[in-house]
Amino acid sequence: MRVLIVEDEQALLESLGRQFEAAGFVVDLARDGREALYYGEEFPLDVAIIDLGLPDISGMDVIARLRADGKSLPILVLTARGRWQDKVSGLEAGADDYLVKPFQPEELMARVKALVRRAGGWSSPVLRCPPVTLDMATQQVWVNDNEVTLTTYEYRSLEYLMLNAGKVVSKAELTEHLYADDDDRDSNVIEVFIGRLRRKLDPANAVHPLETLRGRGYRFRLQRAA
Amino acid sequence: MSRHSFHTRLLLTASIALLAFFAISALLLDIIFRQTSENILANRMQVVVMSLIASTELDSQGRVMIPEVLPEHRLERPGSGLYAQIRRGDGAVVWRSPSTLGHDIRYPPVIMTGEQRLVRSTKDEEDPLFVMSFGVAWEGPRGETAPFVFDVAQSLEPYESQLWRFRRNLLGSFLLLSVVLLLVQMLVIRWGMRPLRQMGASLREMQSGRQQALTGDYPRELAELARTINGLVSDERAHLDRYRNSLADLAHSLKTPLAVLSTLRDDPGMDGATREVLNAQVERMNAIVEYQLRRAAASGSGQNLKRTPVAPVAAKIVDSLAKVYHERGLRFDQRVEPELVFQGEEEDLMEVIGNLMDNACKWAREQVVLEARAVSGSRGRMLEVIVRDDGPGMPAEAVERFTRRGVRGDESVEGQGIGLAVVRDISVMYGGEVQVERAEIGGAELRVMLPAAASA
Numbered sequence: 001m002r003v004l005i006v007e008d009e010q011a012l013l014e015s016l017g018r019q020f021e022a023a024g025f026v027v028d029l030a031r032d033g034r035e036a037l038y039y040g041e042e043f044p045l046d047v048a049i050i051d052l053g054l055p056d057i058s059g060m061d062v063i064a065r066l067r068a069d070g071k072s073l074p075i076l077v078l079t080a081r082g083r084w085q086d087k088v089s090g091l092e093a094g095a096d097d098y099l100v101k102p103f104q105p106e107e108l109m110a111r112v113k114a115l116v117r118r119a120g121g122w123s124s125p126v127l128r129c130p131p132v133t134l135d136m137a138t139q140q141v142w143v144n145d146n147e148v149t150l151t152t153y154e155y156r157s158l159e160y161l162m163l164n165a166g167k168v169v170s171k172a173e174l175t176e177h178l179y180a181d182d183d184d185r186d187s188n189v190i191e192v193f194i195g196r197l198r199r200k201l202d203p204a205n206a207v208h209p210l211e212t213l214r215g216r217g218y219r220f221r222l223q224r225a226a
Numbered sequence: 227m228s229r230h231s232f233h234t235r236l237l238l239t240a241s242i243a244l245l246a247f248f249a250i251s252a253l254l255l256d257i258i259f260r261q262t263s264e265n266i267l268a269n270r271m272q273v274v275v276m277s278l279i280a281s282t283e284l285d286s287q288g289r290v291m292i293p294e295v296l297p298e299h300r301l302e303r304p305g306s307g308l309y310a311q312i313r314r315g316d317g318a319v320v321w322r323s324p325s326t327l328g329h330d331i332r333y334p335p336v337i338m339t340g341e342q343r344l345v346r347s348t349k350d351e352e353d354p355l356f357v358m359s360f361g362v363a364w365e366g367p368r369g370e371t372a373p374f375v376f377d378v379a380q381s382l383e384p385y386e387s388q389l390w391r392f393r394r395n396l397l398g399s400f401l402l403l404s405v406v407l408l409l410v411q412m413l414v415i416r417w418g419m420r421p422l423r424q425m426g427a428s429l430r431e432m433q434s435g436r437q438q439a440l441t442g443d444y445p446r447e448l449a450e451l452a453r454t455i456n457g458l459v460s461d462e463r464a465h466l467d468r469y470r471n472s473l474a475d476l477a478h479s480l481k482t483p484l485a486v487l488s489t490l491r492d493d494p495g496m497d498g499a500t501r502e503v504l505n506a507q508v509e510r511m512n513a514i515v516e517y518q519l520r521r522a523a524a525s526g527s528g529q530n531l532k533r534t535p536v537a538p539v540a541a542k543i544v545d546s547l548a549k550v551y552h553e554r555g556l557r558f559d560q561r562v563e564p565e566l567v568f569q570g571e572e573e574d575l576m577e578v579i580g581n582l583m584d585n586a587c588k589w590a591r592e593q594v595v596l597e598a599r600a601v602s603g604s605r606g607r608m609l610e611v612i613v614r615d616d617g618p619g620m621p622a623e624a625v626e627r628f629t630r631r632g633v634r635g636d637e638s639v640e641g642q643g644i645g646l647a648v649v650r651d652i653s654v655m656y657g658g659e660v661q662v663e664r665a666e667i668g669g670a671e672l673r674v675m676l677p678a679a680a681s682a
Contacts, residue, residue, distance in 0.1 A: 015489040019489065114553060
């Protein structure tokens with residue numbers, strides 16, 4: 001999952017970056033509005049955290065421009081001003097949630113993950129596509145009732161595919177959401193992850209959770225639980 | 227006296243001056259008229275006396291000879307009002323005019339030759355008269371001088387009646403004039419005071435927030451005052467804005483460092499106890515900063531001139547919260563009277579509705595109701611904001627904290643309680659009040675009273 005964090009306070013920016021990286025996100029950091037717009041235009045972001053008090057272009061304008069460019073990614077606004085007027089105008093400009101500084105890092109993490117889930121149409125942090133269950137909060141995966149141990153990248157791949165369950169995800173898209181820089185990465189790596197995931201989730205080769213669509217990408221094809 | 231209106235004062239003093247002027251004028255005119263009339267009368271009597279003297283002669287025996295036809299025919303008709311007699315120097319009456327017949331006229335004592343005198347007297351003991359006496363000396367047939375006194379009496383009745391007629395006319399016309407002048411004066415004062423009344427109305431408009439400044443074309447003296455008042459108001463507004471901006475800047479500059487501190491908790495180099503202390507202190511600092519900033523911002527409202535329609539603010543808050551609490555699938559029910567206007571800053575109304583609704587969303591199971599309506603209470607037209615939810619209800623302690631009277635100073639507030647504390651403070655600042663009840667749909671029902679403005 002790829003997150004953009006926009007914050008002009010260096011210490012806070014770096015600290016948040018470390019935490020989101022630790023939580024398995026691909027992190028892009030921006031210190032001002034111009035950088036934020038650059039990342040917003042150039043990278044396939046899953047979610048953005050934007051501080052409203054930026055030095056050059058205000059956070060509000062950054063959001064408005066991203067929305068005007070047709071970007072529908074979920075955006076969480078950070079604001080030092082706890083007034084409702086600020087919250088409301090942030091949300092009106094196109095943000096999906098807000099958090100008033102100072103905040104608990106766990107709270108921020110939970111809200112961001114909730115936004116990502118919401119964008120994929122999930123309402124709970126536990127994604128259920130029987131027999132596969134993935135818990136975004138604990139990063140655990142079960143098939144039926146047996147926990148499956150996954151490596152970091154295997155987990156991230158599965159999380160992204162399950163969030164977009166039913167949709168076709170291209171190899172390039174998956175790569176961009178797993179790695180920070182998009183230099184030519186051997187596309188075989190993705191194939192290797194997918195192969196391993198198939199073996200771990202479906203050792204009996206019975207349910208076929210991951211479908212390969214030749215030349216187009218992959219699709220998580222199990223139905224979401226009602 | 228100071229409680230009397232300007233209008234009354236001017237009217238009263240001008241009226242008194244006007245009436246005094248008329249009274250004195252009438253008195254003077256009366257005196258002048260009387261004197262003039264008396265002079266004219268005396269002149270006429272003198273003419274009669276002179277012509278009587280001219281037509282009288284002494285015969286060779288020294289007797290007074292009066293012509294058959296008298297120089298003034300009124301002397302011939304009895305009771306005509308004009309009478310005459312001739313006395314010798316010793317007082318013996320030698321002749322009386324025929325008009326005297328049957329009347330008793332009191333004449334003054336005789337006077338010396340060459341003297342002339344005008345006195346008041348009476349006829350038949352009651353009717354007033356003027357008597358003019360003239361002392362003359364004639365040479366008798368033997369060359370001796372014989373003194374005579376000619377008296378002419380004129381009844382004052384026609385003179386008196388003329389005087390009264392004059393007085394009646396004078397009084398009548400002066401009264402009419404006074405009434406007209408008083409009316410004119412009232413109109414003049416009313417017209418003169420119009421700019422002041424306009425200014426008063428304009429000020430009332432400002433107070434109720436329908437106007438931002440004194441408008442209207444004022445005369446020079448008031449234009450200065452209007453400019454000064456406008457200056458004061460805009461200074462006050464600018465001051466308030468500056469105050470708010472600097473508070474917001476302070477908030478921003480304090481809270482980012484606090485955010486940095488709170489992310490430090492996950493620093494691996496920190497032990498559990500230190501982390502706990504850090505957390506608690508950051509939390510506390512934040513609560514204090516937050517609470518004081520909001521309280522100060524709210525207390526900046528003061529005398530409020532702004533008008534804020536309620537429905538758009540309510541809609542914005544509900545839209546925002548629907549977005550934020552999207553996952554909870556809450557049902558929002560808005561029942562806001564469409565014409566409702568809050569007498570105060572939009573920002574303050576947003577804080578009140580935002581915090582009440584946010585609180586309700588936190589507790590609600592699936593439904594939050596926002597109601598706003600106009601009520602008329604002991605303090606005039608008020609706006610009542612009611613927010614209820616279907617959750618478990620507010621804990622007694624929170625209720626107590628919310629409804630406690632007065633504004634607290636530096637008391638620390640738990641993170642959760644800040645929003646409601648702000649609602650209460652804003653409400654108190656605007657002279658309103660807060661109330662908590664149990665909602666019929668299950669949870670808490672929070673009621674806040676705020677001043678309402680007359681709808682546009």
